[in-house]
Amino acid sequence: MIQLSKVTKYYKVERHRKMILDHVSMVFDTSRSYGLLGVNGAGKSTFLRLISGVELPNSGRIRTSVRISWPIGFAGGFHPAMSGRENVHFVARAYGADIRKADRFVEDFSELGEYLDVPIKTYSSGMSARLAFAVSMAIDFDVYLIDEVIAVGDVKFQMRCREAFNQRRRNAGMIVVSHSMRTIAEYCDRGGVLADGRLTMYENVNDAIANYNRLNR
Numbered sequence: 403m404i405q406l407s408k409v410t411k412y413y414k415v416e417r418h419r420k421m422i423l424d425h426v427s428m429v430f431d432t433s434r435s436y437g438l439l440g441v442n443g444a445g446k447s448t449f450l451r452l453i454s455g456v457e458l459p460n461s462g463r464i465r466t467s468v469r470i471s472w473p474i475g476f477a478g479g480f481h482p483a484m485s486g487r488e489n490v491h492f493v494a495r496a497y498g499a500d501i502r503k504a505d506r507f508v509e510d511f512s513e514l515g516e517y518l519d520v521p522i523k524t525y526s527s528g529m530s531a532r533l534a535f536a537v538s539m540a541i542d543f544d545v546y547l548i549d550e551v552i553a554v555g556d557v558k559f560q561m562r563c564r565e566a567f568n569q570r571r572r573n574a575g576m577i578v579v580s581h582s583m584r585t586i587a588e589y590c591d592r593g594g595v596l597a598d599g600r601l602t603m604y605e606n607v608n609d610a611i612a613n614y615n616r617l618n619r
Contacts, residue, residue, distance in 0.1 A: 404430040404453060404470070404545070409462035411445070411452060412599075422448050424599030425462070432468045432545045435576040437590035437607050439614040444596045446579040447473070450547045453577065468544035469497075474535060482523035486514060486533050489522060490540070497541050504540040511562065512536035532559070539566045546570060548578045548589075583611050 406429075411422040422445030430436065440446045450473045451457040452464060472479060480489045487505065494504035509518060512532045522530065538546070546567075570576075571589070578589050586593065586607060593610025594603045597617060604610040 403432055403465075403467045405465045407463045407465070409452070409459045409464060411448060411457075411459045421599040423452075423459070423462075423601065426599075426601050427462075428601060428603065430545075430575075430577070432575040434592050435571065435578065435590045436603075437586035437593040437610060438577060438579045438596060439586065439593060439610055440596035441617065445599075446596055447549050449596065449601075450549050450577065450579060454547055469542070471538055471541070471543040471546045473547045473549040474538045480522050480530075480534070483521055485520055486512075486518040486522055486525070489533070490518075490537055493537055494541065499541045504537070507540040508533070508536040511539060511566070513559065535563060539570070543570075543574060545575045545577065548576060548580075550580055583615075586611060 406423075406426050408425045408427055409423050410425055413420045413422070438446050438449060448457065452459055453466075454470055454472045455464075456472060456479075479493070481492070484492070486508075490504055490508045491501050493499075494501045512518065512535075514529060514532060517525065517529060518533075522533070525533070567589070576589060578586060580586055590607045592603065592605060593607040594601050595610055595613050595617070602613070604613070
């Protein structure tokens with residue numbers, strides 16, 4: 403379960419406040435998969451960072467009773483001076499995962515080869531994305547947070563990413579942020595629309611998509 407209790411999040415922009423969440427209270431059934439929709443700047447990525455604990459709300463509480471991933475594709479938690487493999491070991495240790503198992507999985511899945519043993523600061527953006535994706539898949543979570551990134555790299559790697567997601571969906575929930583309605587419809591059965599600090603949830607993801615489309619007219 404993920405429970406939001408009167409959560410408020412805003413940023414100070416010059417002399418104004420950019421409101422992301424305005425006293426939002428909500429419970430997510432983490433056995434389901436949710437699509438989160440909203441126009442650019444609505445705060446969808448911020449919402450995922452709040453859920454994952456990467457950022458804190460200005461007020462209110464977020465309670466979780468399940469293991470939640472960081473936003474997939476987010477590599478901000480990696481240490482740039484450490485090698486990819488060292489970062490894998492650090493993350494696995496932090497989440498109580500089997501280090502050797504995680505190491506083998508990431509080495510095979512990421513296809514980074516010898517670059518896995520060089521500092522991340524030398525990586526291209528594509529290599530960093532591959533590593534972040536592979537590490538996310540190497541650890542079992544109850545809920546996966548996905549921010550636009552469903553697949554990275556070439557076509558072959560994208561197919562592996564989709565296969566990995568489909569396997570995880572059998573036993574885990576997801577909260578997916580994407581501007582692709584096709585992606586939302588494919589991966590999610592419920593939906594929410596974030597606008598002006600309010601989060602409106604729908605039992606049927608198609609209803610969420612329809613409301614989002616109306617906002618974009």
